[in-house]
Amino acid sequence: MSEIIGYKVNGEIIDTQSIGNIDSKEPIYFDNSEESLYIMRHTCAHLMAEAIKILYPEAQFFVGPVVNEGFYYDFRVNHKISEDDLKTIENKMKQLAKKGEKLVKYSLPRDEAIEKFKNDDLKQAVISRIPLGDGTLSIYSQGEFEDLCRGPHLPTLKLLNSFKLTKIAGAYLGGDENSEMLTRIYGIAFADKDSLNTYLRQLEEAKKRDHRKVGMELGLFAFDDEIGAGLPIWLPSGARLRRNIENLLTQALIERGYEPVRGPEILKSDVWRVSGHYANYGENMYFTTIDNVEYGIKPMNCVGHIKVYQSSPRSYRDLPLRFYEYGVVHRHEKSGVLHGLLRVREFTQDDAHIFCLPSQIGSEVKDIIEFTQKIMNAFGFKYEMEISTRPEKSIGSDEVWEEATNALKEALDEYGIDYAIDEGGGAFYGPKIDIKITDAIGRKWQCGTIQIDMNLPERFKLEYTADDNTSKQPIMIHRAILGSFERFVAILTEHFGGEFPFFVAPTQIIIIPISNVHTAYSLKIRNELLKYGVYSEIDSKNDTLNKRIRNAEKQRVPMILVLGDEEVKNNSVAIRDRRNKEHFNMDLVEFIKFSREKMREVSF
Template sequence: MNSDIIAYKLNGEIVDTQSINGREDQATPIYFDNSKDSLEVIRHSCAHLMAEAIISLYPNAKFFVGPAIEDGFYYDFRAFKEDGSKLGEGDLKDIEKKMKELIDSKQNIIKTVSTKKEISEKFKDDDLKQEVLKRIPDGEVSLYTQGSFEDICRGPHVPNTRYLRFFKLTRIAGAYLGGDEKREMLTRIYGVVFADKETLNEHVKMIEEAKKRDHRKLGVEMKLFTFDEQIGAGLPIWLPNGARLRSKLEKFLFPIHRQRGYQPVRGPEILKSDAWKISGHYTNYKENMYFTTIDEQEYGIKPMNCVGHVKVYESDIRSYRDLPLKFFEYGVVHRHEKSGVMHGLFRVREFTQDDAHIFCEPSKIKENILEILDFVDNIMKLFGFNYEMEISTRPEKAIGDDKIWEMATDALKTALDDNNLSYGIDEGGGAFYGPKIDIKIKDSLNRKWQCGTIQVDFNLPERFDLSYIDENNEKQRPVMIHRAILGSFERFIGILIEHTAGELPFFIAPTNVSIIPISDNHYEYAKEIATMLQKLEIDSEILHKNETLNKRIRTAEKTHVPMILVIGDSEVENRSVALRDRRAKQRSEMSLDEFIKFLKEKLNEVHF
């Protein structure tokens, strides 16, 4: 089967065997394998196979859209069981079983083409199909049919269901119709599919491992954060452990910024809407913002820190000798995320960015971008992340003319090209005010995460009429470079928890040492150790509840504390410790002085 052709690449587009229409000699064949193009076809087709299985089991089902996505596929649909309830996790096995039956029947997938009007008439009693048709331009519309199932779709699809054998349905969720939280909540089922069993099994193992590492689960076990319905969705509450973790991360990054010439600043969290109108946020980003009225004046809660930093720049006359000016802030921002997309710390409505803005001369864009990339590289290596870069170009909704956008995009490309740094292109993925380099990190499960970003902006300096005095005593316009490395503390911490399975680096672990006195006779010595550690700014806890020793050790292990000290008669008498180093997976006996020296060396291992 691996030698079978399932589609073609023609003029940069994937065309299935049902659509190639004698143009095979002009195209490159796509074989049945795990290549990117092949998987796109297989995934899209498996979504249709799942839909056919669903409608076979639940004849009342109606379907919205079922695209291929980066790591699999999903379908949004409406279906009810005989008792009127929606489908749940327990129904996935029945759907999988039916899909396998359909695969065994080796159905051909057939494409037909009609006019939009004819298709609309054909599905006149199907409200979800009518929703799909609203999103399709007038003209020809294609249908794909397999067995008793047919759907409006542009393809591409495999020629036969026999190519869809190696799949797994992974989860079921709710999804608002068209992503609009004011509309009906549909059911969404996700799945994965590959060209061979081995790759599928490896991926399923990765999914299972990801469930164990889920930062929402570990966040509860480690007592880092919580969410509360009375507070509101997407608004994390940081518990003492989590607040210590954040504080350590912020404290670690602060002197590094200062060493690189950044000045700390602080902007207000609400600004008059007049400022957001000048910046362009009011027109281009309003739907993502929260607004309030004070003394009959409208204010917007900031979704970004850039306008505040513009005002810092405006606060004084600037000379070319002052540039580059680098301002940074751990800025709290709020964005109106839809309920259906929020997910633990990964997507929240309030978060804190490690945000910075660099104001420089246009001729110095390249050197400043390279300095930022060096900063990024050091941070990612420190936490054990590999990463990729992608340049995102002008989106459909944007400010500024084409010439400015072209200049800014070329500046990013030149900086990367001149230093032989590889990157991809995300057409239309830029911010509304400028193109950007997105930093996409890879975790220990080889998953990609969007984190940092570098954006070149000629538009905001022009809109706020920023200037500096050049060497000829003439006014010139600076360039503004927006920069975040972690992206947000919330998202980065979530990613780091999953990357490390909760075994966070010692220097930012919320609790570094758990001290477990075997009995009350050993408690005073435990307190003495804790006091010594506190003076070294090393966080510890004493586990002295009336529980068994083994249970207290398990408690420390469950919260992923790096080091556990067990204190008994021998340790008190000899002023020593019995150390369990969970990161090194070692046990050892050492004097208290040796232990303190060991911890100091551990902290000094972190070089930047």
């Protein structure tokens, strides 16, 4: 059995240096379990810092946490470090790991720690961020290197033999754009080399599929500094891709009894105060003043939909009411976290809000889950559900939160769906189910969400007339399945590597007439396909046939038609099916029918 490197005590990870005489503990072994990787990667961050300190003695360190991508350390150094230097740092790490230094933990009173690091302003910044607690701060040392840290860590560096430094970046001190830019190096670590190599292969594949790279190659979207960071521009191909997804989604929503609505993009700040956004979400919003009145640009669509509900008296017979909107929202994201379409300042949610009776929560949530399953299955995504409970910064009573959280659990239990619990991860106004998908190369993405809200209906005094003629408060369910079109298109692009399925591809077919005499036939086919929502492009450029076919291949369209004398004469098409890697001929009428069926083979 592998070595014990720590313990779990009441869900908390505690290393061997800290466990003391606690009896009730679950051992953590050196393997690729989540808990083990956390300890391992945290220690590998310290190993990297020790190597950097040896190579660059003037280096000063800020923080080195474990993150989804592995670990990183932020530090200040006089030298300019580039990607080329990572190998040198990595080799030094390997030398240190072989020496097998032990990690030793000791504690100091806060004032002694301040004195110890008095000449290191980055350490002073770290200390200032640490809660007072019992007045002591822990330090881990290994060889000549030591750093403030609460752990957990491996007992010895000799266990680290499967790690890799992955990238270098700049990072503002404490994430503050007005502060100093530090150097940040990321790395990854596993318990064995096979797991590391598998991850590195996945990383290489992810680089090839990066939606920013593929999006530029396919002309899906662009960003322009003259417009502003985090504000995507949708190019024709990207806009067609979005439209195809929207069309499928709209049809499904109408069939499920949703009504289209639209709220304004800018609302008086008073309504954001009532909703709680001003106090709990204001730092993420943009505000402006019009006629001496403050307005807030909406970061969410819920208030507009509440006003739709309030536009008419409601009876229990009207419920449930399901409103949907492809709502454009704006959120203030720091420039350092912007990332292609995955993290932007303007995006469009596939948003919906359901107003229902308490007795209808279960059936409505189940319907949303069934809807979600259809969409995820259509794109070949595996997915999982996670319930997020009350965060520290929130509104409403404990009783309301408990009732809403239990309603979500009961709906998932009744549907037989396994789920995880994210304690404290809910929205400020209610608990939620997060929908997390796994793409073609095994990465997990946060996508849609289902949120039960009993707080906003109370704050806005929403009512319906019950069957006993009394006024009662409805339940509000916030629901987005894709999350946002921006994020979903990014995930979809990387999932398929730009090889989109026929039913959503921005260009389904490229038609290549061999010569100009075949152009009229090409136009006839294109116009006939457009009647059924199939978009095709004609490439009649003055290039060789082979070059035009190669160019069409690079655009990753599902099908290519090559049209010459035989096709015109026989009223047929010569098809190159890129997905199935097949070449075949088909009668034109049959091909039109075939294309229509491919557009209809998926529905939500």
